[in-house]
Structure formats: C-alpha cells, structure tokens
Amino acid sequence: MATASHVVSQPRSSMLGARIREAGWGYGFVVVPIVVFGLFFVYPFGYALYISFFHWGILGKQSGGAGTFNYAKVIHDPVFHTAVKNVLEYTVGVVPLTMALGLSLALVINQKIHGRNFFRSAFYFPSIASSVAITTIALYIFNANGLFNHIIGSRTPWFQNAPTVMWAIVGLNSWTSAGTAMLYYLAALQSIPTDVYEAAAVDNTGAWRTFWKITFPLLRPAHFFILVVFGIGALKLFDQAFIVSNGLGGPNYSTYTPVFYIYRTAFTTFDFGLAASAGVVLFVIIFALTLVQRLTVGRQEAS
Amino acid sequence: MTLQTVAAAESFIPRRARAEVTRRVFFYAVIALVALLFFVPFIYTLTTSFKTLPDAANVTFIPHPWTTSGWHTIWTQYDFKTYIKNSVFLAVVVTVCNIFLGGLGGYAFARLKFPGRELLFLLVLGTIMVPDQLRLIPVFVMLTNWHLIGNFSGYILINLVTATNLFFMRQYFLTIPKDFEEAAKLDGAGYFKTFWRIMLPLALPAISALVILQFQGTWNDFFWPLILFGQGNPAHYTIQLGLAELNFQYGVLWPEICAGSIIAILPILAIFLAFQRYFISGVVSAGVKG
Numbered sequence: 001m002a003t004a005s006h007v008v009s010q011p012r013s014s015m016l017g018a019r020i021r022e023a024g025w026g027y028g029f030v031v032v033p034i035v036v037f038g039l040f041f042v043y044p045f046g047y048a049l050y051i052s053f054f055h056w057g058i059l060g061k062q063s064g065g066a067g068t069f070n071y072a073k074v075i076h077d078p079v080f081h082t083a084v085k086n087v088l089e090y091t092v093g094v095v096p097l098t099m100a101l102g103l104s105l106a107l108v109i110n111q112k113i114h115g116r117n118f119f120r121s122a123f124y125f126p127s128i129a130s131s132v133a134i135t136t137i138a139l140y141i142f143n144a145n146g147l148f149n150h151i152i153g154s155r156t157p158w159f160q161n162a163p164t165v166m167w168a169i170v171g172l173n174s175w176t177s178a179g180t181a182m183l184y185y186l187a188a189l190q191s192i193p194t195d196v197y198e199a200a201a202v203d204n205t206g207a208w209r210t211f212w213k214i215t216f217p218l219l220r221p222a223h224f225f226i227l228v229v230f231g232i233g234a235l236k237l238f239d240q241a242f243i244v245s246n247g248l249g250g251p252n253y254s255t256y257t258p259v260f261y262i263y264r265t266a267f268t269t270f271d272f273g274l275a276a277s278a279g280v281v282l283f284v285i286i287f288a289l290t291l292v293q294r295l296t297v298g299r300q301e302a303s
Numbered sequence: 304m305t306l307q308t309v310a311a312a313e314s315f316i317p318r319r320a321r322a323e324v325t326r327r328v329f330f331y332a333v334i335a336l337v338a339l340l341f342f343v344p345f346i347y348t349l350t351t352s353f354k355t356l357p358d359a360a361n362v363t364f365i366p367h368p369w370t371t372s373g374w375h376t377i378w379t380q381y382d383f384k385t386y387i388k389n390s391v392f393l394a395v396v397v398t399v400c401n402i403f404l405g406g407l408g409g410y411a412f413a414r415l416k417f418p419g420r421e422l423l424f425l426l427v428l429g430t431i432m433v434p435d436q437l438r439l440i441p442v443f444v445m446l447t448n449w450h451l452i453g454n455f456s457g458y459i460l461i462n463l464v465t466a467t468n469l470f471f472m473r474q475y476f477l478t479i480p481k482d483f484e485e486a487a488k489l490d491g492a493g494y495f496k497t498f499w500r501i502m503l504p505l506a507l508p509a510i511s512a513l514v515i516l517q518f519q520g521t522w523n524d525f526f527w528p529l530i531l532f533g534q535g536n537p538a539h540y541t542i543q544l545g546l547a548e549l550n551f552q553y554g555v556l557w558p559e560i561c562a563g564s565i566i567a568i569l570p571i572l573a574i575f576l577a578f579q580r581y582f583i584s585g586v587v588s589a590g591v592k593g
Contacts, residue, residue: 019416025494026417033408033464034423040442040461041430047441060444108334113327119334121579122341128575128582130523132543133567136550137348140557147347150362175340183583236436239525246551259436266440267534276440283437290432 052277058270070277080278083256086166090257091234093170098230099223101174102181107211109182110189120186124179131176135243138172159244162254169240169255177233181226188222189215228293232286238263258282345568352562359557373558377549381559383566385538386545393455393528393541394521397462401517402510404464409472410498414484430466435526443530453535458527468513475509476502512581519571519582542567 052070055062074080109120126134141147142158149155158168192215200210241255242263249256249264256264258278266275351359352373354366361367377383411417412424442461443452451457483505487497503510525543532539540548546563553559575582 022415022494023417026411026415026420029407029411029415029494029498030423032404033427033469036404036460036463037427037430037466039445041433041438041466042426044438044441044445045433047444048437051440051444056444105337108330108337111330113330113334117579119338120583121575122338124583125572125575126341128519128523129571130525130543130546130564130567132523132525132546133564136546136560136564137344139550139554140351140561141344141347145360145362147362236434242525242529243547243550246554247547262436262439263530266443267530272440272444279437279440283434286434287432 048276048279051272052280054273056271056273056276058272066273070273071281073274074278074281079253079256080258080261082253083258083261086254087235087237087257090166090170090237091231093167094174094234095227095230097170097174098177098181099226101178102226103185103219105178105182106185106189109186120182123182126176127179129176131239132243134176135172135240138168139244142168160251162251165244165251165254169237169244173234173237173240177230181230184226185219185222188219192218224293224296228289232289235282235286235289348561348564352558352565354558356556356558359561370558373556373562376556377559377563377566381545381549381563382537382540383542383545383563386540386542387566389455389539390522390542393458394518396455396459397521398514398517400459400463401465401468402513405468405472405513406503406506406510407498408464408469409474410476410502412469413473413476414481415494427466427469431470439530446531452531453539455539458531461527462521468517471513472506472509475506479505511578512584515574515578515581519574522571 051061053065053067055064055066055069105123109116109123113119139159142149144155144157144160148158156164158164196214196218197210200214205213236259237257238259241249241257241260245251245255249260259282262275262278262282265271265278347364350364350366353369353371355368355370355372358367408427412420412427446452446457446461449457451460479502483501484497487501492500523543524541525547528541528544529547532541533544537545537548546560546567549556549560549563
C-alpha cells in the first residue's frame with residue numbers, strides 16, 4: 001500500500017523517465033545478440049541470394065550480372081543430380097530405419113526392467129558423440145579386413161565401394177541417431193494414458209495386436225515429428241560423406257550430397273555464385289518441408 | 304460353480320506368471336544383445352589403440368602385445384596436444400559467450416519493456432530457419448573481406464550467441480516469479496545488477512543444460528572449423544579436424560586413429576556420464592516444443 005501511494009505521488013516525468021530507462025537497458029541487453037543475428041543470419045540470407053545472381057569467384061564479384069545462369073547450371077548439372085539422387089536414396093533408407101530402431105528401443109526401455117536408465121544412456125550416447133570419431137571407428141570396423149567382414153565372412157570394402165557406401169552410411173547413421181528417436185518415442189509413449197491399455201487388457205487383446213491397433217496409431221504425432229526432423233537432417237548429410245571419401249566425394253561421385261556439392265563448388269572450383277545458388281535450392285526444399293511440418297502440427301493441435 | 308471358477312483362476316494365475324517370466328527373460332536377452340551392439344565398437348576401438356600396427360590387422364579384442372605407442376605417436380608426432388587445446392579453448396569461449404549474451408538477451412525479451420520488442424523477438428526466432436548451408440557462402444565471403452579466415456576470432460564471432468540458446472534462456476526466465484526482481488528493485492538494484500546477481504543465479508538449471516549442450520556442440524563441430532581453418536595452418540585445427548586429417552593422411556595407422564577417436568569422444572562421454580539428465584531432458588523438451 002505504501003509503495004502504491006509512493007508510485008502515484010511521483011511526478012509524471014519521472015515515470016516516463018523510468019520507462020525510458022527500462023527501454024534503454026532493454027535495448028542495451030539485446031543489442032549484441034541482435035547485431036550478431038542481423039550480421040550473420042539475416043544479412044547473409046539476402047547476400048546469398050545476391051551472390052547467386054553473379055559470376056563470383058575467388059577474387060569476388062565479376063562485372064555484369066549472371067541472371068539465372070547459376071540456377072540453370074545447378075539444375076542441369078549431372079553432378080548435382082547425382083548428389084540429389086544420393087541424398088534421396090540415403091534419406092529414404094535412413095529415416096524409416098532410424099524410426100524403426102528408435103521405436104523398438106523405446107518399447108524395450110519402456111518396460112519395467114532393471115537398469116533401464118543405464119540402457120537408455122547407452123543407446124543414446126552415440127547421438128552426442130563426435131560424428132568424425134564415430135565415422136572413423138566405422139571405417140575401421142567395416143574395412144575389407146575388419147571386424148564386420150570377419151563376422152559375416154566377406155571382403156567387401158563397404159565404405160570404399162560405390163554401390164555399398166551410401167547404404168553403409170545409412171547403417172552407420174541409423175545406429176548413431178536411433179537413440180535420439182528413442183528419446184522422442186519414449187516421451188510420446190509415456191504420454192499415452194494407461195486406461196487405454198487397461199481397456200485392452202480387459203478385452204484380453206494380445207501384446208502384438210495391442211501394439212499395432214493401439215500404441216502405433218496413438219504415436220502418430222511422434223512419427224510425424226521424427227519423420228520431418230530426421231528427414232531434414234538426412235537431406236543435409238555432410239560429415240560422414242566427407243570423412244569416408246577423404247573429402248573427395250568418391251568413388252565415382254557416390255558420396256556426393258547437395259551440401260558436399262556446395263562445399264566442393266565453393267572451395268575446390270571457387271565458384272561462389274554457383275555454390276550460393278545450390279544453397280538457395282537446398283534451402284527452398286528444406287523450408288518447404290518445415291512448412292509442411294508446422295502446418296500439419298498446427299492443424300493437429302487445433303483439432 | 305463357484306469352486307470351478309476358483310479352480311480355473313488358480314490354474315490361470317501360474318500360467319500368466321510363467322508367461323511373464325518368459326517375457327522378462329526374452330526382454331533382457333534382447334536388450335543385452337542390443338547393448339552389445341552399442342558397446343562393442345567402442346571397446347574394440349579402445350583395445351585397438353593399445354595394439355601394435357601389425358596386431359591391429361588381427362580381429363582380436365586383446366592386444367598382443369600391449370603398447371602405448373599409438374597414443375605416444377599422436378601426442379608427440381601429430382600434435383593432438385594443440386588440437387585438444389584449440390577445441391577446449393573454442394568450446395569454453397563460445398559456451399561462456401552464449402550463456403552471457405543468451406542470458407542477457409533472454410532476460411530482456413522475457414521481462415523488460417521496450418518499443419519493438421515483439422518485432423525483434425520475431426527476428427530472433429526467424430534466424431532459426433536460416434540453415435548453415437545457405438549462410439555458408441556469404442559468411443565466408445564476409446569473413447574473408449574482414450581477414451577473419453584462418454583464425455579463431457572469425458569462428459567465435461559467428462558463434463557468439465545462437466537464437467536457440469537465447470530462446471531457451473528466455474523461456475526459463477518466464478517461469479521465475481517476479482517477486483525476486485521486485486525485491487531487488489526495492490533494494491535499489493539496477494537492471495544489470497538484478498540480472499547478474501538475482502536472475503542469472505536463479506537460472507542455474509537452464510544454464511547447466513545450456514553449458515553441456517553448447518560445449519558438446521562446439522567440441523563436435525566439424526563443418527565450420529573445416530570451412531574456416533581447414534584450408535590453412537594446422538596450428539588452428541580442432542580435434543575433429545585433426546582426427547579427419549590423420550584419417551586422410553595415414554588411413555592405415557589404426558592404433559593411432561583409434562587413440563585419436565577415443566580422445567575426440569572421451570570428454571563428451573565424461574560430461575554425459577556426469578550430467579545425463581540435462582542431455583535427455585534437453586532433447587525431450589526440444590522435441591515437445593517442435
């Protein structure tokens with residue numbers, strides 16, 4: 001009460017002063033983040049578009065615009081086609097496999113078993129370990145004379161062989177990221193009300209049937225979320241493709257991905273204009289997918 | 304009638320219990336098998352790092368003989384000391400900057416009133432949508448023009464604060480009751496002092512999560528160090544770049560490569576074991592937010 005009368009009795013100019021002071025501190029607190037975001041996110045967004053319409057080399061912009069030259073070149077470049085084909089194959093392989101593995105792990109962890117926290121951590125750990133180190137270990141285990149071939153009795157150099165390398169990366173990355181999918185599925189499983197299962201138990205429904213008729217459909221939002229998040233991540237494949245091919249994209253372009261194409265175009269052929277336009281094309285694809293996710297999730301929440 | 308029901312129930316219960324035991328044994332078997340799949344690669348890498356080069360070609364889990372020569376070589380000959388120092392330096396600086404600036408910005412967006420706040424916050428959220436692959440070329444061109452390629456300041460500058468971290472801090476500050484700040488104000492504390500002495504300590508759980516996730520992110524980062532330091536002086540290599548280089552140049556030196564991989568993984572394993580719940584809750588809350 002005392003404070004209230006104190007505030008009321010203050011002259012108006014001082015209240016205005018307090019508001020200006022608060023605003024001043026507010027701007028002061030956000031100025032560095034805003035400058036960083038403006039300079040390294042918002043401005044580059046426009047700058048990338050700008051560069052994509054010029055012939056832009058190691059020495060900078062060349063005189064005269066390029067029009068849509070770079071876009072036409074990217075869209076008709078057989079190497080870019082190969083990169084897109086590779087990453088689509090990879091995505092179609094890795095996303096369902098990661099989801100299936102993640103869901104299986106989540107179902108196991110969700111049981112009342114001893115040491116579930118331990119197993120949960122063990123399955124999750126590869127997700128946060130260095131991608132370079134994990135890929136290096138995979139190169140060792142899957143080399144022609146390595147542990148894996150020793151077990152299955154083969155001599156295939158999985159990561160040095162054009163027909164197998166992308167599938168080897170599919171296997172590697174679904175193993176690595178299954179733990180993340182598991183955590184998302186666990187959260188979703190734990191949000192399913194138990195009375196649904198009690199009803200199924202009363203009806204004497206078998207475990208297998210309960211899973212397919214009740215659990216699996218109820219996980220739909222989780223399926224969709226994981227599909228989009230991992231799908232976008234898969235389209236950006238770079239580290240593993242770079243490491244297994246010694247940064248060259250081989251053998252015979254089999255490890256080229258769109259991001260790898262951008263990297264090579266910029267830093268081997270120094271064609272920044274072309275690289276920027278490939279970046280824009282990739283962004284449009286990813287942005288469209290994100291929009292689909294936002295819109296669908298929004299609709300689900302509304303209904 | 305009643306007796307029959309009881310008898311039926313009696314024979315029914317043991318059968319269910321037996322089924323339950325079978326089910327449990329089955330689950331433990333499956334989970335142990337899967338866990339093996341997750342442990343064996345790491346154990347195999349660890350033991351290979353203590354092998355001699357000829358012995359690394361043998362598919363065995365016990366080195367014969369044991370040697371630390373792989374570790375010794377990467378430490379003395381391949382300069383992993385420098386790579387570790389560089390990675391620790393970058394991870395610490397980037398993490399501290401992100402906590403301070405993300406906290407400061409997050410606090411202002413959560414609590415202080417200033418014209419244009421909502422608009423600026425929209426801009427912050429918008430940056431989450433700009434992928435690295437799009438800003439790669441322009442950022443590289445800008446840093447080249449400013450002569451910030453091949454040294455640490457360029458990397459630190461573009462990673463000073465991320466929108467995700469600022470957003471994360473803001474969401475946490477929104478959950479803290481306003482009483483604390485009002486008390487501080489009555490004591491005559493200014494805005495910065497309130498933030499630094501009251502709000503930041505209260506946000507310790509959020510800061511812990513952020514420290515762990517950001518340190519791990521920077522330590523594991525391969526893309527930007529490759530772009531900014533990859534073409535130049537190995538004195539600026541991070542651990543990930545150094546390991547990749549070792550791979551490319553000496554791809555058959557398995558004991559050295561395995562030792563290098565262990566070094567690249569170990570600090571994150573240590574942090575993970577100490578702070579598991581922050582990792583796991585961080586992932587899940589990010590997932591729920593979408």
